[in-house]
Amino acid sequence: MSDDLSARLGLPYLAAGQLQKHVTLNEALTRLDALVQARAVSRSTAAQPASPADGALYILPASPTGAVWASRAAGDLMRFEAGAWAAIAVPDGALVWIADEDVFVVRDGVSWVALGQRLGAVQGLTRLGLNTTADATNPFAARINKALWTAINAGDGGDGDLRMTFNKEAAADVLSLLFQSNWGGRAELGLIGDDDLTLKVSADGSTWRTAMSVDRSTGAAAFPTGCGRVETTVLTSGATWTVPAWARRIEAVVVGGGGGGG
Structure with a gap:
């Protein structure tokens, strides 16, 4: 550790008997103001802004332009204060909120990576809401228009297969997929109250009729x-x-009109 700077954030220490201690202290406060709860305006703005707000931070993209920015490298964290630009040295692991993207990025060497790309594992969650709010009844809830599940190819370390497993505790329990229209149940497929595969349908969500049942032992469908x-x-x-195109058999019943004769 340097005798002059702190090990992590490089904050300057005050020395015993030092003159103009306020200069050193102000330098440390400026670094703290830049790095603590850091918020950058953008990481895609290449042209040096003409009138940035005091204290504004920018992460430089490739090939920045401008009197000061042109001499800096991609990934540099630039701060504007008191009419001048300064590059802020950033330690690995530092987090910055990117305002125009609504995303956190983390410092990884000389580059910045979206925080989500560095979350290799998320364990122990009790609720997860994707574009909606999860609750005790639905601890996982997603409000989306499309979803994709794809297998890991053999060339990428997988085996090319994709199998989703659903499990229930006992035969009398329900394990099913419920299909709804405007929040009313219309079809249900699964192991519904036993271990046979059953398909049920409903016109109103309350009265259900069994359309098909497959015996788990014989495979016979009813x-x-x-x-x-x-x-x-x-x-x-x-x-x-x-x-009709679907018709396979036609039964005709002819009823005579009747009539009397004299």
Whole structure:
């Protein structure tokens, strides 16, 4: 450790009998003001601003321009104060909030990396809300339009497979996927109250009908309400009818109009 500077942040020490101690103290306070709860305006602005706010911080991108910035390197943390620019030495691990991106970046050697890219593992979370708020009923909640799950290729250290495992405690419990429309249940697929695969449907979210059940032991599928589509059409004399594309069989019942003769 230097006798003149602190080990981590490089803050200048006051020396015994030192003259103009306020100069050294002010230098240390300036560094603290830049590094503690640091907030940078941007890390993509390449042109040196003409009228920055006092105390403004910028992380330089590649090829910066301007009277002062042009001589600096990409990744430098620049601070504007009292009409002048100064480069702030930044220790590894320092966090800076990037205002125009709403993201934290962390100092990694000579570069800056988004904090999320450095979180190799997040353990022990009790709730996680993605673009929404999770609660005790739904400890994981996501409000999104698309989601992607993809396997790790063999060339990247995986085996190319992707298998999602869902588990319930006992046969009498429910393990299912519930499909809703405007928050009303319309279909449910899974192990619903037993260990057979069952598909249920509902028109109103309260009355459910079993459309299909697959026996876990035999693999036999049962369709309690039938597996064929039936449609009844009443035609009057002279009417025409087009056979639907889905129809496999047609049954016709002809009813005579009757009538008497004299």
